[in-house]
Structure formats: C-alpha cells, structure tokens
Amino acid sequence: MSNIVYLNGDFVAAADAKVSVLDRGFVFGDGVYEVIPIYSGHLFRLNYHLKRLNDSLNGVRIENPLSTSGWAEVLTTLIDNNGGGDQSLYLQVTRGVAPRDHRFPQNTPPTIFAMSNPMSEPSAELKAGIRAILVEDIRWKLCNIKAIALLPNILLRQQAVDAQATEALMYRDGLLTEGSASNLFVIKDGIIVTPPKSNLLLPGITRDLVVELCDNHQIHCEQREISVKELENADEVWVTSSTKEIVPVIEIDDIKVGSGIPGPVWKRLITLYRDYKNQFRAGNVQ
Numbered sequence: 649m650s651n652i653v654y655l656n657g658d659f660v661a662a663a664d665a666k667v668s669v670l671d672r673g674f675v676f677g678d679g680v681y682e683v684i685p686i687y688s689g690h691l692f693r694l695n696y697h698l699k700r701l702n703d704s705l706n707g708v709r710i711e712n713p714l715s716t717s718g719w720a721e722v723l724t725t726l727i728d729n730n731g732g733g734d735q736s737l738y739l740q741v742t743r744g745v746a747p748r749d750h751r752f753p754q755n756t757p758p759t760i761f762a763m764s765n766p767m768s769e770p771s772a773e774l775k776a777g778i779r780a781i782l783v784e785d786i787r788w789k790l791c792n793i794k795a796i797a798l799l800p801n802i803l804l805r806q807q808a809v810d811a812q813a814t815e816a817l818m819y820r821d822g823l824l825t826e827g828s829a830s831n832l833f834v835i836k837d838g839i840i841v842t843p844p845k846s847n848l849l850l851p852g853i854t855r856d857l858v859v860e861l862c863d864n865h866q867i868h869c870e871q872r873e874i875s876v877k878e879l880e881n882a883d884e885v886w887v888t889s890s891t892k893e894i895v896p897v898i899e900i901d902d903i904k905v906g907s908g909i910p911g912p913v914w915k916r917l918i919t920l921y922r923d924y925k926n927q928f929r930a931g932n933v934q
C-alpha cells in the first residue's frame with residue numbers, strides 16, 4: 649500500500665504530492681511543524697500538540713488554517729488511510745507560495761502538509777542509554793517556536809554523530825537548555841530537575857508528561873535553571889521526545905554519567921510512562 653499524505657485539502661499518494669519551488673518553506677524555511685505519536689491508531693496528547701502548533705503559528709504570525717476539530721479530522725483520516733496502528737505523524741504549515749520577498753505576502757494561503765509513517769517502540773539501544781556531547785547553544789532566541797528552519801539543530805546533531813554520540817546537549821550562558829531534538833532532565837539524590845519553559849527551549853509535550861507523572865505520583869520534580877557544572881555531579885541525565893520517549897544519557901563527552909548505566913529513577917519514570925501509554929491504548933486516558 650502506498651503511503652498517503654495530506655496536502656492542502658487533498659489526500660494523495662506521497663509520490664504525487666507536489667509543492668511549488670516558490671513555497672516559502674522551501675525558499676526561507678518560513679513555517680512551523682509538529683510531530684505527534686500515534687498509538688493503536690490514536691493521536692497521543694493531541695490537544696497539547698495542537699495548542700503548541702497554535703502557539704508556534706501565532707509566534708510567526710501565520711493564521712491557523714484549521715480549527716482544533718478540523719485538524720483532528722484531517723489527521724485522523726490520514727492515519728486511517730495509512731493503516732492505523734503505531735505511527736509517527738509529521739505536519740507542517742508554511743507561509744505559502746509567493747515571489748521571493750522577505751516581507752509577508754498578502755492574501756496568500758498557507759501550505760498545509762502532513763504525513764505519517766510506521767513507528768516502532770524505542771530500540772534496545774535507546775533503552776541501554778546513549779552517549780551525548782555538550783555544545784554551546786547556537787540557535788536563535790525564539791526556540792519555543794517549533795520552526796521548520798532547523799539548521800543549527802542539524803549542525804549540532806551531526807557534530808554529535810561525528811563524535812560517535814547520539815545527541816548534542818546545549819547550554820547558553822552557563823545554563824543548560826535542551827538537546828538538539830529533545831528536552832533535558834538532570835537527576836541528583838533522587839530529585840528530578842528540568843529547565844523552566846522560556847523562549848530558550850521548546851516546551852516539549854513529553855517533558856510536560858514527565859512533569860505531570862511526577863506530580864501524580866508524588867515524585868520530587870523541579871523546574872529551574874541548571875548550570876553546566878551540575879552535569880558533572882549528576883546521578884542520571886535523560887532526554888525526552890515524542891518518538892524516543894525518555895532516554896537515559898550514560899556518557900557525556902566521554903565521561904560517564906553516574907555509574908554509566910540507566911539509573912533507578914529512569915526505570916521508575918519509564919515504567920510510569922509506559923503504563924500511561926498502555927492506558928491510552930486502552931482508551932482510559934486522553
């Protein structure tokens with residue numbers, strides 16, 4: 649069965665979906681996106697993703713082209729067309745097609761694109777923990793917007809790959825921000841800490857779910873600034889994202905984190921996270 653995508657109102661085979669070379673997403677990286685996991689054919693934490701999409705669109709002054717129910721209908725139809733089950737859904741909205749000019753075009757409809765692909769459970773490699781590098785955050789100061797222009801993230805991720813690592817952890821002015829495609833948690837003496845939401849990091853949906861799970865299970869979790877120095881004494885470090893869930897970082901710049909294996913606090917949280925996911929699959933939570 650060929651993969652179906654959604655483009656500007658139509659569901660078409662991926663090979664038949666065509667966008668103009670003058671699309672501002674292509675020419676300027678002028679657009680925003682979301683990635684939503686699908687479990688057992690259902691969109692996980694959909695309303696949180698749509699709220700963040702709306703915030704991103706507001707942040708770049710593109711009018712949201714669809715209502716919440718409109719998005720839900722489009723995305724659900726797409727998932728069904730691609731066979732349900734577990735998928736990873738990507739959607740993006742750009743400022744549309746117009747002659748190349750930095751100024752916003754007038755009366756130009758946005759380009760709406762969505763695709764979904766099969767997704768498997770996080771690999772054994774991720775569960776065993778990953779290596780990371782520590783790098784300066786070279787991005788702009790609107791990192792709360794999920795912008796499609798990802799060149800700094802791409803350069804830093806490749807720097808990690810070149811160093812035989814999986815993720816680049818970033819800092820700005822001596823404070824940790826997040827990973828190149830993930831949020832960051834640091835654990836010391838059983839206390840879980842993650843940087844507070846600000847314009848310097850993406851408000852991750854997985855991050856928020858981890859904080860929520862901690863709240864619901866009386867686990868001490870703080871949202872505060874974390875200095876780079878605190879990494880040296882950390883017992884555990886994790887990164888989180890929608891498709892990778894909660895991933896232990898066991899080595900940073902060739903130095904072991906704690907004892908160099910996934911720690912007990914991670915085991916507790918990943919169990920709670922998986923339980924929550926199973927409840928979602930069973931239709932017991934949103």
Ligand SMILES: Cc1ncc(COP(=O)(O)O)c(C=O)c1O
Pocket residue numbers: 683801826827828829830831849850851852853854855888889890891
């Ligand atoms: C820069 C950045 N931070 C954090 C995240 C994690 O966000 P979420 O949990 O919503 O997937 C991502 C996800 O791709 C990201 O690109």
